[in-house]
Amino acid sequence: MKRVFLALILCWITVLSAQNLSQTLVGADDLSVGDRFRLELRASEDLRSVAVPDTMQNFRVLKWELKKETNQPDWINMTIVPLLPGSQSFPSLEVFPVNLTTPTMQTDRFRLNIVAVRDPADTLLVDLKPLEKYPLQLPWWLYWGLAGLALLGIALAFLIKPKTAPIEKPEQQEVPETAIPEPAWKIALTKLDALIAEELMLRGEQKLHHFRLSEILRQFLQRKYRFAAMEMSTSEIQWTTSRIHVASSYEVIGFLKYCDQVKFAKYQPEWEQADAAQNWLRNWLMAFEVDEAREKLSTAGGGDV
Numbered sequence: 001m002k003r004v005f006l007a008l009i010l011c012w013i014t015v016l017s018a019q020n021l022s023q024t025l026v027g028a029d030d031l032s033v034g035d036r037f038r039l040e041l042r043a044s045e046d047l048r049s050v051a052v053p054d055t056m057q058n059f060r061v062l063k064w065e066l067k068k069e070t071n072q073p074d075w076i077n078m079t080i081v082p083l084l085p086g087s088q089s090f091p092s093l094e095v096f097p098v099n100l101t102t103p104t105m106q107t108d109r110f111r112l113n114i115v116a117v118r119d120p121a122d123t124l125l126v127d128l129k130p131l132e133k134y135p136l137q138l139p140w141w142l143y144w145g146l147a148g149l150a151l152l153g154i155a156l157a158f159l160i161k162p163k164t165a166p167i168e169k170p171e172q173q174e175v176p177e178t179a180i181p182e183p184a185w186k187i188a189l190t191k192l193d194a195l196i197a198e199e200l201m202l203r204g205e206q207k208l209h210h211f212r213l214s215e216i217l218r219q220f221l222q223r224k225y226r227f228a229a230m231e232m233s234t235s236e237i238q239w240t241t242s243r244i245h246v247a248s249s250y251e252v253i254g255f256l257k258y259c260d261q262v263k264f265a266k267y268q269p270e271w272e273q274a275d276a277a278q279n280w281l282r283n284w285l286m287a288f289e290v291d292e293a294r295e296k297l298s299t300a301g302g303g304d305v
Helices: 002-019 140-159 184-198 206-225 234-241 249-264 271-299
Strands: 021-026 037-043 047-051 059-069 072-082 086-090 094-097 110-114
Touching (some): 037 047, 206 271, 234 249, 249 271
Antiparallel strands (some): 021 037
16 A cells, blocks of 8 residues: 555656646747747746757757746747658757756657658659750760860870980888877876966856866766767766766766856855865876876786786
8 A cells, every 4th residue: 555655656746847847839830841940948947958869860959048038937949940751759858957956857759740842752854945055056976076186186195295304213201100199188187287277266267167177077088988078968978977887987977066066056166175176086087097007017018017
Protein backbone atom coordinates (compact mmCIF):
# COMPACT_ATOMS: atom_id res chain seq x y z
CA MET A 1 0.00 0.00 0.00
CA LYS A 2 2.88 2.34 0.83
CA ARG A 3 4.45 1.68 -2.58
CA VAL A 4 1.21 2.60 -4.34
CA PHE A 5 0.95 5.77 -2.30
CA LEU A 6 4.56 6.75 -3.09
CA ALA A 7 3.98 6.05 -6.78
CA LEU A 8 0.95 8.33 -6.79
CA ILE A 9 2.96 11.11 -5.10
CA LEU A 10 5.76 10.75 -7.68
CA CYS A 11 3.24 10.90 -10.54
CA TRP A 12 1.67 14.01 -9.03
CA ILE A 13 5.07 15.72 -8.69
CA THR A 14 5.93 14.75 -12.28
CA VAL A 15 2.69 16.25 -13.58
CA LEU A 16 3.27 19.48 -11.66
CA SER A 17 6.86 19.80 -12.90
CA ALA A 18 5.79 19.03 -16.47
CA GLN A 19 3.17 21.76 -16.30
CA ASN A 20 5.79 24.31 -15.18
CA LEU A 21 7.03 24.71 -18.79
CA SER A 22 4.68 25.67 -21.61
CA GLN A 23 5.46 25.82 -25.34
CA THR A 24 3.59 27.57 -28.14
CA LEU A 25 4.02 27.29 -31.92
CA VAL A 26 3.58 30.53 -33.91
CA GLY A 27 3.26 30.55 -37.71
CA ALA A 28 3.50 26.75 -38.00
CA ASP A 29 0.46 26.27 -40.28
CA ASP A 30 0.95 25.22 -43.95
CA LEU A 31 4.75 25.13 -43.72
CA SER A 32 7.00 24.53 -46.71
CA VAL A 33 10.69 23.75 -46.80
CA GLY A 34 12.52 26.98 -45.95
CA ASP A 35 9.56 28.70 -44.21
CA ARG A 36 10.16 30.10 -40.73
CA PHE A 37 8.09 29.51 -37.62
CA ARG A 38 8.56 30.34 -33.94
CA LEU A 39 8.57 28.25 -30.76
CA GLU A 40 7.84 30.19 -27.55
CA LEU A 41 8.94 28.64 -24.24
CA ARG A 42 7.48 30.06 -21.02
CA ALA A 43 7.60 28.98 -17.38
CA SER A 44 6.51 30.24 -13.98
CA GLU A 45 10.07 31.46 -13.34
CA ASP A 46 12.81 33.19 -15.36
CA LEU A 47 14.43 31.07 -18.06
CA ARG A 48 18.14 31.38 -18.92
CA SER A 49 18.95 29.33 -22.04
CA VAL A 50 18.01 26.33 -24.18
CA ALA A 51 20.29 23.55 -25.49
CA VAL A 52 19.89 22.64 -29.18
CA PRO A 53 21.30 19.18 -30.12
CA ASP A 54 23.86 19.05 -32.94
CA THR A 55 22.33 15.84 -34.30
CA MET A 56 19.13 17.55 -35.48
CA GLN A 57 18.95 17.25 -39.29
CA ASN A 58 15.35 17.87 -40.30
CA PHE A 59 15.15 21.35 -38.67
CA ARG A 60 17.56 24.25 -38.26
CA VAL A 61 17.34 26.64 -35.30
CA LEU A 62 18.31 30.02 -36.77
CA LYS A 63 18.41 31.79 -33.42
CA TRP A 64 16.89 31.89 -29.95
CA GLU A 65 16.29 35.08 -27.97
CA LEU A 66 15.66 35.76 -24.30
CA LYS A 67 12.55 37.95 -24.01
CA LYS A 68 11.90 40.23 -21.03
CA GLU A 69 8.45 41.63 -20.26
CA THR A 70 7.15 43.78 -17.42
CA ASN A 71 5.67 41.74 -14.54
CA GLN A 72 6.30 38.53 -16.50
CA PRO A 73 9.07 35.89 -16.14
CA ASP A 74 11.79 35.94 -18.80
CA TRP A 75 10.93 33.56 -21.66
CA ILE A 76 12.64 32.19 -24.77
CA ASN A 77 11.65 32.83 -28.41
CA MET A 78 13.14 30.40 -30.99
CA THR A 79 13.15 30.91 -34.79
CA ILE A 80 13.17 27.56 -36.65
CA VAL A 81 13.28 26.51 -40.33
CA PRO A 82 12.26 23.04 -41.64
CA LEU A 83 14.82 21.46 -43.99
CA LEU A 84 13.07 18.27 -45.17
CA PRO A 85 9.57 17.67 -46.58
CA GLY A 86 7.05 15.24 -45.18
CA SER A 87 6.02 14.45 -41.63
CA GLN A 88 8.93 15.59 -39.46
CA SER A 89 9.39 15.19 -35.71
CA PHE A 90 10.97 18.00 -33.67
CA PRO A 91 12.99 16.60 -30.73
CA SER A 92 12.72 17.44 -27.05
CA LEU A 93 14.96 20.33 -25.89
CA GLU A 94 16.59 20.94 -22.53
CA VAL A 95 15.66 24.32 -21.00
CA PHE A 96 17.73 25.90 -18.21
CA PRO A 97 16.14 28.20 -15.61
CA VAL A 98 17.98 31.15 -14.08
CA ASN A 99 17.73 29.60 -10.63
CA LEU A 100 20.48 26.96 -10.53
CA THR A 101 18.69 25.04 -7.76
CA THR A 102 15.72 24.41 -10.07
CA PRO A 103 16.07 21.24 -12.19
CA THR A 104 16.31 21.66 -15.94
CA MET A 105 13.08 21.29 -17.95
CA GLN A 106 12.29 19.32 -21.10
CA THR A 107 10.04 20.44 -23.95
CA ASP A 108 7.52 18.07 -25.51
CA ARG A 109 8.22 16.52 -28.89
CA PHE A 110 5.90 17.57 -31.70
CA ARG A 111 5.37 16.62 -35.33
CA LEU A 112 4.82 18.93 -38.32
CA ASN A 113 3.78 18.16 -41.89
CA ILE A 114 6.18 20.01 -44.21
CA VAL A 115 5.13 20.57 -47.85
CA ALA A 116 7.80 20.41 -50.56
CA VAL A 117 8.38 23.60 -52.58
CA ARG A 118 7.84 21.66 -55.83
CA ASP A 119 5.90 18.46 -56.34
CA PRO A 120 8.44 15.59 -56.86
CA ALA A 121 6.09 14.01 -59.44
CA ASP A 122 6.13 17.15 -61.58
CA THR A 123 8.87 16.21 -64.10
CA LEU A 124 7.28 17.61 -67.24
CA LEU A 125 9.29 20.42 -68.87
CA VAL A 126 7.57 22.62 -71.43
CA ASP A 127 9.27 25.14 -73.75
CA LEU A 128 7.77 28.57 -73.32
CA LYS A 129 8.69 29.59 -76.88
CA PRO A 130 10.33 28.02 -79.97
CA LEU A 131 14.08 27.79 -80.09
CA GLU A 132 15.77 30.74 -81.73
CA LYS A 133 19.15 30.97 -83.43
CA TYR A 134 21.63 33.31 -81.78
CA PRO A 135 23.00 36.18 -83.88
CA LEU A 136 26.25 35.29 -85.75
CA GLN A 137 25.80 31.62 -84.83
CA LEU A 138 28.08 29.42 -87.05
CA PRO A 139 27.15 26.07 -88.64
CA TRP A 140 27.84 23.09 -86.39
CA TRP A 141 30.51 21.57 -88.66
CA LEU A 142 32.55 24.77 -88.55
CA TYR A 143 33.13 24.37 -84.83
CA TRP A 144 34.76 20.99 -85.45
CA GLY A 145 37.00 22.56 -88.09
CA LEU A 146 38.11 25.32 -85.74
CA ALA A 147 38.85 22.80 -83.01
CA GLY A 148 41.00 20.77 -85.47
CA LEU A 149 42.94 23.88 -86.50
CA ALA A 150 43.58 24.72 -82.86
CA LEU A 151 44.95 21.22 -82.17
CA LEU A 152 47.16 21.45 -85.29
CA GLY A 153 48.54 24.79 -84.13
CA ILE A 154 49.39 23.38 -80.69
CA ALA A 155 51.18 20.40 -82.28
CA LEU A 156 53.22 22.65 -84.62
CA ALA A 157 54.17 24.96 -81.76
CA PHE A 158 55.40 21.98 -79.77
CA LEU A 159 57.40 20.54 -82.70
CA ILE A 160 59.18 23.79 -83.70
CA LYS A 161 59.77 24.89 -80.12
CA PRO A 162 63.31 26.35 -79.88
CA LYS A 163 65.78 24.48 -77.79
CA THR A 164 66.53 26.02 -74.45
CA ALA A 165 69.52 25.66 -72.21
CA PRO A 166 69.27 22.88 -69.65
CA ILE A 167 67.89 24.06 -66.39
CA GLU A 168 70.30 23.69 -63.55
CA LYS A 169 68.96 21.62 -60.74
CA PRO A 170 68.72 23.61 -57.53
CA GLU A 171 70.76 22.43 -54.63
CA GLN A 172 68.87 20.23 -52.25
CA GLN A 173 67.95 22.09 -49.14
CA GLU A 174 67.63 20.50 -45.80
CA VAL A 175 64.05 19.97 -44.79
CA PRO A 176 63.43 21.50 -41.38
CA GLU A 177 62.22 19.17 -38.71
CA THR A 178 58.53 19.19 -38.04
CA ALA A 179 57.73 21.15 -34.91
CA ILE A 180 56.11 19.01 -32.23
CA PRO A 181 52.94 20.71 -30.95
CA GLU A 182 52.78 21.50 -27.28
CA PRO A 183 50.61 19.18 -25.17
CA ALA A 184 47.15 20.36 -24.19
CA TRP A 185 47.98 20.55 -20.45
CA LYS A 186 50.93 22.88 -21.13
CA ILE A 187 48.83 25.23 -23.29
CA ALA A 188 46.13 25.38 -20.59
CA LEU A 189 48.71 25.94 -17.82
CA THR A 190 50.26 28.85 -19.77
CA LYS A 191 46.82 30.46 -20.19
CA LEU A 192 46.10 29.98 -16.47
CA ASP A 193 49.35 31.73 -15.48
CA ALA A 194 48.54 34.61 -17.86
CA LEU A 195 45.03 34.91 -16.34
CA ILE A 196 46.37 35.01 -12.77
CA ALA A 197 48.91 37.69 -13.79
CA GLU A 198 46.04 39.95 -14.94
CA GLU A 199 44.75 40.11 -11.30
CA LEU A 200 41.10 40.39 -12.35
CA MET A 201 39.89 39.40 -8.87
CA LEU A 202 41.76 42.33 -7.29
CA ARG A 203 40.01 44.68 -9.73
CA GLY A 204 36.58 43.31 -8.78
CA GLU A 205 36.00 41.49 -12.08
CA GLN A 206 35.01 38.15 -10.54
CA LYS A 207 32.59 37.25 -13.33
CA LEU A 208 35.19 37.75 -16.11
CA HIS A 209 37.82 35.89 -14.08
CA HIS A 210 35.61 32.81 -13.64
CA PHE A 211 34.45 32.96 -17.27
CA ARG A 212 38.11 32.71 -18.33
CA LEU A 213 38.75 29.90 -15.83
CA SER A 214 35.85 27.89 -17.26
CA GLU A 215 37.04 28.62 -20.82
CA ILE A 216 40.58 27.31 -20.05
CA LEU A 217 39.18 24.04 -18.68
CA ARG A 218 36.72 23.62 -21.60
CA GLN A 219 39.48 24.21 -24.19
CA PHE A 220 41.66 21.61 -22.48
CA LEU A 221 38.83 19.04 -22.47
CA GLN A 222 38.21 19.71 -26.16
CA ARG A 223 41.91 19.24 -27.10
CA LYS A 224 42.57 16.31 -24.78
CA TYR A 225 39.39 14.22 -25.11
CA ARG A 226 38.22 15.28 -28.59
CA PHE A 227 34.65 16.49 -27.93
CA ALA A 228 33.11 19.95 -28.47
CA ALA A 229 33.30 21.13 -24.85
CA MET A 230 33.37 24.82 -25.89
CA GLU A 231 29.89 24.50 -27.44
CA MET A 232 28.30 22.45 -24.64
CA SER A 233 26.57 23.38 -21.42
CA THR A 234 27.83 21.97 -18.12
CA SER A 235 25.08 19.35 -18.05
CA GLU A 236 26.02 18.21 -21.58
CA ILE A 237 29.69 17.94 -20.56
CA GLN A 238 28.64 15.93 -17.51
CA TRP A 239 26.66 13.56 -19.75
CA THR A 240 29.67 13.16 -22.08
CA THR A 241 32.23 12.59 -19.31
CA SER A 242 30.02 9.89 -17.84
CA ARG A 243 30.53 7.87 -21.05
CA ILE A 244 34.27 8.41 -21.57
CA HIS A 245 37.16 8.18 -19.14
CA VAL A 246 38.04 11.68 -17.90
CA ALA A 247 40.46 12.03 -15.01
CA SER A 248 38.66 13.24 -11.84
CA SER A 249 35.46 13.87 -13.77
CA TYR A 250 33.45 14.50 -10.57
CA GLU A 251 35.79 17.36 -9.54
CA VAL A 252 35.80 18.70 -13.12
CA ILE A 253 31.99 19.02 -13.18
CA GLY A 254 32.03 20.58 -9.71
CA PHE A 255 34.54 23.18 -10.90
CA LEU A 256 32.39 24.05 -13.95
CA LYS A 257 29.23 24.35 -11.82
CA TYR A 258 31.08 26.67 -9.43
CA CYS A 259 32.14 28.89 -12.36
CA ASP A 260 28.53 28.85 -13.70
CA GLN A 261 27.30 30.16 -10.34
CA VAL A 262 29.60 33.16 -10.60
CA LYS A 263 28.87 33.74 -14.32
CA PHE A 264 25.09 33.35 -14.37
CA ALA A 265 23.77 33.45 -10.77
CA LYS A 266 25.71 36.58 -9.69
CA TYR A 267 27.43 34.60 -6.93
CA GLN A 268 30.25 36.57 -5.26
CA PRO A 269 32.96 34.14 -4.05
CA GLU A 270 35.45 34.99 -1.35
CA TRP A 271 39.10 35.46 -2.32
CA GLU A 272 40.08 32.23 -0.55
CA GLN A 273 37.44 30.24 -2.45
CA ALA A 274 38.51 31.66 -5.83
CA ASP A 275 42.19 31.04 -5.02
CA ALA A 276 41.42 27.44 -4.03
CA ALA A 277 39.52 26.90 -7.31
CA GLN A 278 42.36 28.11 -9.55
CA ASN A 279 44.90 26.14 -7.45
CA TRP A 280 42.83 23.01 -8.01
CA LEU A 281 42.86 23.65 -11.76
CA ARG A 282 46.65 24.13 -11.71
CA ASN A 283 47.27 20.90 -9.76
CA TRP A 284 44.85 18.96 -12.00
CA LEU A 285 46.64 20.14 -15.16
CA MET A 286 50.10 19.40 -13.71
CA ALA A 287 48.99 15.83 -13.01
CA PHE A 288 48.91 15.28 -16.76
CA GLU A 289 52.57 16.35 -16.95
CA VAL A 290 53.44 13.57 -14.50
CA ASP A 291 51.44 11.03 -16.52
CA GLU A 292 53.20 12.16 -19.72
CA ALA A 293 56.65 11.76 -18.10
CA ARG A 294 55.76 8.26 -16.93
CA GLU A 295 54.58 7.33 -20.41
CA LYS A 296 57.86 8.57 -21.98
CA LEU A 297 59.95 6.60 -19.48
CA SER A 298 57.88 3.50 -20.10
CA THR A 299 58.25 3.86 -23.89
CA ALA A 300 62.02 4.36 -23.58
CA GLY A 301 62.32 1.18 -21.53
CA GLY A 302 62.96 2.92 -18.25
CA GLY A 303 60.46 0.77 -16.39
CA ASP A 304 57.89 1.89 -13.88
CA VAL A 305 58.31 5.20 -12.07
